Amino acid sequence: GQQQIFQHSHNQGATAANSASRDHSTNLEAQNSHAQQMMMMAHQSIIQQQLLQQSIQQQQFLQQSHTQAAAAAAATTSQTHLSQPAPTSQGLGQGPNTSFLQAPPQFDITHPLYYWNLQNPQGIQAIYQADESNYNNSYNDHYDSDDDDENSDRSSQKLLRFVEDHHWVAALQRITTHPRETQQVGIQGRTPLHVACDHDAPAPLVQAILSAWPEGAERVGTSHMNPLHITCSSPHASVDVVRVLLSGCPDPLMISGAKDVDGDTPLHAACRCAAPMDVLVTLLQANPITVTWKDYEGLNPLMRLWVRYFVLVGEQIISNIKHPNDLNSDLVEAWQKSLLLLQVMSAMQQRGNSSATADNEQKQQQVAPFRTVHSASSVDCPRCVVRIAMVLFPHELLNRDEKNRLPIHIAAAAPVYAVHDLRGEGFTIDDALLDDEDPESRAARSKKKESKYKEPSVIDILLGGAPAAASERDNHGQLPLHVAIMRGKTLDEGVHALVEAHPDALTTPDNQTNLYPFMLAASVGRGRGHCSTIYALLRAAPDLVHMALSKESQEDVETENEKQGEKPRAYKTES
Numbered sequence: 001g002q003q004q005i006f007q008h009s010h011n012q013g014a015t016a017a018n019s020a021s022r023d024h025s026t027n028l029e030a031q032n033s034h035a036q037q038m039m040m041m042a043h044q045s046i047i048q049q050q051l052l053q054q055s056i057q058q059q060q061f062l063q064q065s066h067t068q069a070a071a072a073a074a075a076t077t078s079q080t081h082l083s084q085p086a087p088t089s090q091g092l093g094q095g096p097n098t099s100f101l102q103a104p105p106q107f108d109i110t111h112p113l114y115y116w117n118l119q120n121p122q123g124i125q126a127i128y129q130a131d132e133s134n135y136n137n138s139y140n141d142h143y144d145s146d147d148d149d150e151n152s153d154r155s156s157q158k159l160l161r162f163v164e165d166h167h168w169v170a171a172l173q174r175i176t177t178h179p180r181e182t183q184q185v186g187i188q189g190r191t192p193l194h195v196a197c198d199h200d201a202p203a204p205l206v207q208a209i210l211s212a213w214p215e216g217a218e219r220v221g222t223s224h225m226n227p228l229h230i231t232c233s234s235p236h237a238s239v240d241v242v243r244v245l246l247s248g249c250p251d252p253l254m255i256s257g258a259k260d261v262d263g264d265t266p267l268h269a270a271c272r273c274a275a276p277m278d279v280l281v282t283l284l285q286a287n288p289i290t291v292t293w294k295d296y297e298g299l300n301p302l303m304r305l306w307v308r309y310f311v312l313v314g315e316q317i318i319s320n321i322k323h324p325n326d327l328n329s330d331l332v333e334a335w336q337k338s339l340l341l342l343q344v345m346s347a348m349q350q351r352g353n354s355s356a357t358a359d360n361e362q363k364q365q366q367v368a369p370f371r372t373v374h375s376a377s378s379v380d381c382p383r384c385v386v387r388i389a390m391v392l393f394p395h396e397l398l399n400r401d402e403k404n405r406l407p408i409h410i411a412a413a414a415p416v417y418a419v420h421d422l423r424g425e426g427f428t429i430d431d432a433l434l435d436d437e438d439p440e441s442r443a444a445r446s447k448k449k450e451s452k453y454k455e456p457s458v459i460d461i462l463l464g465g466a467p468a469a470a471s472e473r474d475n476h477g478q479l480p481l482h483v484a485i486m487r488g489k490t491l492d493e494g495v496h497a498l499v500e501a502h503p504d505a506l507t508t509p510d511n512q513t514n515l516y517p518f519m520l521a522a523s524v525g526r527g528r529g530h531c532s533t534i535y536a537l538l539r540a541a542p543d544l545v546h547m548a549l550s551k552e553s554q555e556d557v558e559t560e561n562e563k564q565g566e567k568p569r570a571y572k573t574e575s
Contacts, residue, residue: 130202131168160186163195168205171196179212189221197230203240210248217249224260225269232270232279239278246286256287263296264304271305271337280337284344291344292380302341303420306382309334310422318384321391331388338385339372346375374401377411377462382422383455390465397466404475408466411458412484416493419455459484459494463501470501478512481505485520490530495521499540506541516544 159181162171171192175182182192190198193209193216206227210217220226228245231237246252256266264272267283267290284291294300299307310318313330321327327335373396376389390397400406456464459480463470470480481498482505489495499506509516515523518537521530538544 126202127168127172127205131166131170156181157184157186159192160184160195163192163199163201166199166201168202171201172205172208175208175212182209182213182216188223191216191219193217193219193227194221194225194230197227197241197245200234200236200238201241203238203244206241207244207248210244214248214250217245217255218251218258220258220260224258226255226258226266228255228266229258229260229264229269232266232275232283233273235274235276237270237273237275237279239276239282242279242282246282252286256283257290257293259295263294265290265293265295265301267291267301268293268295268299268304271301271341272308274308274333277337277340280340284340288344289348291341292348297420298418299420299422300345300380302338302345302381302385303422305334305337305341306384307422315423319387321384321388324392326391327388335388335392338381338388342372342375342379342381342385343370345379345381346370349379371396371399371401373397373407373462374405374410377407377458378414380415380417382420383458383461384422386458386461390461394465397462398469398472406469406472406474408459408462408469408472408480409474409483411462412480412489412494412498413487414458416487416489417458454492457489457492457494457497459489460497463497467501470498470505476512478510479505479508481517482510482512482520485517485533486510486524488524488530490533491536495533496536499537503540506537507544516541518544 156178159171159174159178162168162174185191186195193206193213196206196209217227225233228242231241231245246256249255259265260269262268267280267287269275270279270283291301295304309330313328317326317328318331321331372389372393373386376386397407401410473479474483479502481495481502484494484498506517510520513520518534518541521534521537
């Protein structure tokens with residue numbers, strides 16, 4: 001009985017002990033959980049305090065960079081005012097806002113979306129929200145093998161791996177404690193800033209890296225791409241990151257004008273990869289002249305843009321656009337971007353053609369309104385852009401600009417631009433292996449292939465929409481045929497189409513030189529005349545030859561008679 005009582009008491013004691021142990025364990029777990037939450041909050045508070053101190057220096061640097069960028073752009077930005085074209089029923093004529101051409105770029109250094117500062121800690125919160133690790137401390141164990149001693153001779157790759165693994169919070173803390181790691185170089189010569197731009201890191205993190213090492217925006221990897229190239233090479237490129245890079249680097253003109261291994265600027269890359277419209281606007285705002293630059297295949301950004309859509313949509317659909325309704329959603333997007341690039345190209349061309357003398361300062365400030373067909377006829381753009389402009393703005397074909405010129409006059413006076421094969425079919429696997437070739441050899445190879453590609457000239461395209469324009473004279477009283485021949489154009493470059501549209505021009509002398517078209521072709525142009533063009537013009541107007549021969553024969557007779565009549569008088573005088 002005593003043993004039973006003792007056993008019963010022992011069981012009750014054990015049960016009570018177990019219950020107490022469980023309660024104690026539960027309390028410990030609750031305390032640990034609470035402690036972990038407190039540690040996480042304390043950790044966030046420490047990071048914020050550290051970064052807020054760093055932000056003071058950062059804001060000063062950004063303000064200084066902004067001032068330098070504005071001063072540099074002021075020297076190269078046009079003081080022009082471009083008006084918007086009249087919108088069509090489809091709304092395709094409404095061009096994007098190009099008011100940035102009027103003044104230097106303005107980067108808001110307190111923009112809440114992509115800048116963090118003393119008054120606005122949203123940037124840090126955005127990094128926490130975007131951190132794919134969800135603040136899981138397990139990554140610390142994975143990277144603890146690295147030496148955290150900043151003065152150690154051994155370079156740490158910790159920051160690079162944090163960025164590669166999308167651990168934005170850890171990367172932000174690492175930048176604060178080890179800012180020199182922002183200069184570390186990984187595979188393919190890429191720094192943490194390259195990797196962050198490639199992995200779509202939040203804009204505040206990109207800014208934190210850039211503030212620790214501003215010169216990193218100018219560094220390039222093995223493909224000669226700087227961080228701005230990498231950011232723009234994406235259909236979902238972040239305009240916030242683009243603005244951070246441009247405003248935080250020492251020289252925004254340098255990074256926006258740099259060329260990679262293919263000769264692409266960041267604007268080329270943005271057009272090639274279908275970056276959003278606001279990215280294109282920001283790049284043009286920073287460095288508008290790049291819209292006229294060509295890559296190593298001879299393509300400017302507008303041409304590079306249409307290479308993508310020729311592949312996506314197809315040549316047949318693009319070449320057969322006859323009505324605004326023929327533009328699908330992809331082509332509407334392409335046209336809106338083309339309109340932006342076209343307006344800037346036209347502004348850059350006007351700037352280049354204007355004189356720098358003080359007498360023309362007032363003329364430069366009064367720039368004519370933008371006309372789509374006129375501009376497409378003037379600049380080096382794809383032929384499909386000219387066709388689409390005609391479809392959307394057919395009334396402009398017979399509308400004169402402020403210089404009393406029709407689009408046909410502008411096309412006739414424009415340089416002879418090379419025809420480029422934008423279909424993608426003209427490029428082979430060899431084009432992907434050109435890294436070892438110099439740019440001149442690459443351009444020569446591209447030119448050789450494109451010489452086999454034929455497409456109607458701009459003059460042919462314009463006359464297809466308004467053949468009567470061939471009989472209209474320009475502000476100098478010259479016919480389009482005379483102007484085209486004097487600019488060195490041949491039969492295939494619009495001369496044949498002009499003759500077909502207005503045959504009477506063959507027997508009409510030029511009012512500037514008093515020469516007939518075949519005479520102009522023999523005396524001016526590339527290589528002092530193109531034999532096939534001269535011969536074709538002569539065959540088309542044989543009466544001019546008969547008239548010239550008859551006139552020459554008559555002059556010979558008159559000259560002979562004068563000589564015979566002068567001899568007696570001379571003999572008499574001598575005698």
